[in-house]
Amino acid sequence: MPEPIRIGNCSGFYGDRISAMREMLEGGPLDVLTGDYLAELTMLILGKDTMRDASLGYAKTFLAQAKDCLGLALEKGVKLVSNAGGLNPKGLAEALDALGTGAKIAYVDGDDLRERIGDIAPELSGALTANAYLGGFGIARALAHGADVVVTGRVTDAAVVMGPAIWWHDWSPTDYDALAGSVIAGHVIECGTQATGGNFAGLFDAIDAGLVDDPVQPFGFPIAEIAADGTVVITKHAGTGGLVSVDTVTAQLFYEIQGASYLNPDVTTDLTSISLRQLDKDRVEIAGTRGSEPPAQLKVAANQLGGWRNQVEFVLTGLDLQRKSDLLRAQVEAALPAGLERSWSTWRAPAPDSPTEEGAAVLQRLVVWSQDPDEVGKAFTGPAIELVLASYAGFHVTAPPGKPSAYGVYTPTYVDRDQVTHTVHHHDGTTEVIA
Template sequence: MATNGSRNGASKRVLKIAGISGGVFDRFRSIQDLAKDPSIDVLFGDWISEISMTYRGNERATREADAEQVAFEMSFVSALKPAIKDIAKNKQRVAVNAGSCDPEALAKVVQQLVKDHGTDLKVSWVTGDDVTVKFKEMLKNGESFPSLPSDTPIDQWGVEPVCAQAYLGGVGIAEALRNGADIVICGRVADAAPVVGAAMWYHNWGREDFTQLAYALVAGHLLECSSYVTGGYYTGFKKELLYANNCTNCGFPIGEIEANGEFVITKEETAGGIVNVQTVTAQLLYEIQGPLYYNSDVTARFDGIKLIPEGPNRVRVTGVVGLPPPPTTKIGITAKGGWQAEVHFFLTGLDIEEKVELVKQQTLESMGDYRKEFQTLTFNVTGSVPVNPKNQASATVDLRIFAQSRNADLMSAGTHKGVAPDTPSFGKWCIENCLQGYPGGTPAMDLRQSIGKPFFEYWVALFPQDKISHEVHTFDKKTIPIPPPANTKVYPRQQDTYDTSSPLPLDTWGETIRAPLGHIVHGRSGDKSSDCNLGLFVRNADEWDWLRTLLSVVKLRELLEEEDKGKKIDRFEIPALNAVHFLLRDHLDRGANSSSSYDILGKNVCEYIRCKLVDIPKIFYDRGTI
């Protein structure tokens, strides 16, 4: 492979890389504003998620039936347009995964765009993530593709796979940059892969420089969610953002990666938000699965990481350990799940449980034997009525009837082509009992949600890297194959899990106060398929022994109460960060694409746990709450 140095031809000490998007919906101003900063070397962004992958994958797989469908993220084009001339002027590089399920098509759009703006920016793209053909061949030959969250073999899934995408690493991006690309369009690369690739290119790292690659992987993990590391989702938002009038324009994050791999997390100087040890810790704990963080290029060990404040809005990351990558990578498999719909009722005041039961019995009676055609049918109440409420709104809760079925006619509410308006349907069954319903019976009058919309099932498994045709396609029409890693290590499917060693008696700290855990404990949670991770940490070192002693797996199940699914929970600690991490296996009802819950992304699991009452040592509580 070519080994051109940094963008200036010789490796500088620091690569300055900015995170410009954490999702398809992120603020468009990012590229335009950060492209104006000539000190920034690389702009990278994450445009896709498990949700968007399923939709784009289906669009790609069914394109022959609808030639107008695009399988990439057009929002990237809109964000890129106003920045093109500054990117060219400041000789910046751009690496994004906005190609989703068709990076070549997006690359051609961008090639025309940069030409229209009178620049000579060179656009290359990376392929190989679409492994549908090879996956189906292996499936036919008996490969079981067990689910990562549940270990269930895929033949128990009950739906027909449509497409499959593998998570690629950063080596292809590095090779594209080494061969002169200014903009690299990728499909499903791992969220952190553009940072790994950019750092490999900039600092001339090889594929077995595992320590440096692991640092870059951690940097990418911290930067890829955009403002999540600069104040977004931060549990200390009240004092440090909201009350400080510092919350309306959180800056986009910037990483300064040194030649040995160590790096600093900072942010735009002219924007709001905050970078401190707590915001970085929260993002570090987000969406991880255990002490080992796997990537196609390297494995990073998290449980020795240390964070060192270096001044206002600057945190240095050290203590990362790099190990060889596994011979496999993650694969996301999409299937059509069927149709889903929902109807909402508002219930006010007294007898809420009985009102719900009345709606349930009447609705099920209306459905009759048709209820057997629903794969999912739930009656969920959101909210509760306080004693002696001060206004009607606070005395009102939401009843959500949620259904999924593979019978399109049943979910059509008479709108499906060729179906008569009087055909039995989910929406009709929910509404027809209103006049014999509960006291004050009031449905939500916008019934568009009662009309079925398609949903997808998503299956996560492992796929051998040597079965992937990873390639770089350059602006000057070359195709460069990227071989799989030569030095790999097979890791157990089960990561280390343990309760704390040498717990202390909980009366060690004297008098306690019964209060919400989150009054002194920060946290972050999130989804990976149907797994939910939960990281909790304290602000002060002398609180660590209390936190690690309190938060055992048994205690977490106690705090979860009715939310405990009875499934496996893994636990490990990061002592230098005063953090306890849990992985709630298969907790999220199949994950974001098909979940019947409001909390489809698992982000509110943390906030639920933080609001639960525990006995907090008074000496800690008296320091002030978060």
């Protein structure tokens, strides 16, 4: 039975700490370094990129990190796996190849259903992006074929961790418990430092208990050691900031989950089966994870251009806040076109007699949206800003009038597996379709 595979994460979103790839490679031993660069919203951003330039559509920060670190990764024998390919994994693979390091680069695609989404779900016809969530077996095949780097389109966040574990332990598609263990490992480390003290409700208790030496030291990115039976140890490189405790791992297990079953294309994971145990400082074991057959269909994430949005944030200060707000709203409502979609934020009066101006003030936000950018441009900000000298005492706003911004509408749907051709493009130019 092989040793556990040691898989690191160096990115929880498109825009995460750029130095993390180097920190993870230099900080200690790893077998594979992974990163998640895609969120529901990121696909929309990449979709807009491809509208401007078809050669884009991947996460450029990953390429920048690879430019700095790919040589180092090769030297250390650490494989890189990420979903940074976004809408254009082939383009990212070519750009990585052009770095001239000699690394063997594979990519996984078949997730992109833009061309066919109208047939699959007529109501989503014309969507800017439509991607099926793929699992980890394509990544595993690319690594088994000898790749040093695997980049993918829309695989699940957990798949970039699961794929390397499948390869390392040579799991079969029905090794459900082991697969489920690796899904949980992936779920815990996919969001980077959210597993090591970031966005953690217990951070101050941990500091007070002496578990965090220096809270300002950058939190280390997480590592999952995955054993052949799917038992996992979550840890981080020695000497990095933050902490790994039962509670930091629990926090991430609760992140963005729905029911007690966690669905992935390769396995359904029973969240009630997991047990956690602190083994040592910054080492938490996840054991007992049970898996079962995956859902029959694959989930598809579609993004449509929704329209245009704009906002103004008014500051109400001091006395008579309710009357100030009522006057403002009446004035603005009278000046705006009747049909314009809008939403006023709620607020609550601060305590009276504040010794600071900030403490005496509340913000009242007005958001408007429309299919027509002109309706929420100057036609909206003009009437609002014209009130500067003509409304309640102390009128001001938090920012100068802004331009309308495009927003997307995310819609999940489902597709039969035989509609999706999960394809591995190996580093040697051969291709392989995953059943």
